Structures are given as C-alpha cells and as structure tokens.
Amino acid sequence: GIQVEQSPPDLILQEGANSTLRCNFSDSVNNLQWFHQNPWGQLINLFYIPSGTKQNGRLSATTVATERYSLLYISSSQTTDSGVYFCAVEAGNQFYFGTGTSLTVIP
C-alpha cells in the first residue's frame, strides 16, 4: 500500500501563532483529504484537495500532486484548533491515513 508520512508528529503553539503541517505520500494518488480529529475523537473534514490550493477561513491547504506532498496552513491559531490533524490519500478503493500531527495550542 501507499505510505503516508506526516510531519511534525507533535506541535505546541502559542495562541495566535501560525503553523505548517506537511503530508508526504509515496505514490500517485487519486485524491487527498485533510481531517481534524478533535479532543473528543470526532473527525471533521477540512479539505478535499487532490491538487491546487484551497482556503477556508484561517486554514488553507496546497497539494502538489506531481511532487507527492500536501501542506496544511493554520494561521492565527486558537485553542480550539487543538487535536490531531490527519491527511488521507485515496488509491483504489481505500483511503490510507498518515499517523497524524498532534497539535496543542496553549493560551
């Protein structure tokens, strides 16, 4: 299967800071999604982004499919941004998840 690596594995930010999360994948993929798993365990769709750049409020994402990576930008971080961020890539009939970046935003 496809290998999905995320970095950094852990991140601690002061409220208001910006951050960039990275997702590398080992092969061509059909699609890519970013998810936020909040401290209660719920998975929330952030972006469906097989290529290009999208923005949604303080969050934006860029996928460069030819170079097999995607970036998630979080600006002006808030404590509610805490949780684990996963990228998942689709190949065939399934999604392959990375191991996640655990983000803690402190006030």
Add this chain to the structure above:
Amino acid sequence: NAGVMQNPRHLVRRRGQEARLRCSPMKGHSHVYWYRQLPEEGLKFMVYLQKENIIDESGMPKERFSAEFPKEGPSILRIQQVVRGDSAAYFCASSHLALKETQYFGPGTRLLVL
C-alpha cells in the same frame, strides 16, 4: 441533512462475546467504509461496501470479522468472540455515488473488551 450516524457510541464487551456496530450513511450515500483506530494511531482501512455488495475487504481480518450493507437498514460491522486486542475506535464513513472520493465520517464507536 443528518450526517453519518453510528451506534452505539460506546460498547463494552467481555472476551468471547459478540460486538455489533451500526452505521447509517448520509442520506443519498450508497458507499460505506469502515476504519479502525487503535490508541495513538491513525485510522486503518477495513472494508468498503456498496449496497448488498462488499467491494474491498482487504483490510479486515479474515477471522471473526464480517461486514454487511443490506438493501434496507444500516451497515453492520460484526466482531465475533472479541479479544482484548479488538479494543479500538471504529469509524464509519460514507460517500456519494458520484463523489466517492469525498468521505464523511461518523462519530465512531469506542469498543472496550474486558
């Protein structure tokens, strides 16, 4: 439009019992996927189903685990003779027929095997 529903949200079983996890996809979605998340890990694909068909079960253990998505009713993930190693969060996702790439996740079922 209600999202993906899973029940129960929490399930406790003793070793050797059966666990039945249910997933109702979003309205209009006919593709269902099951994932397992062990503590401190990412999600691992288990099985992909369409109505009355298993499309890909390559991630599901060959023994004790089964899944179905009947013509009527929710999708069911069934674990027979549970063991402690089955303790995990089980997530269901669904997608639209024409947009199967975008998956929407349910809240998960936390299974604890004593």
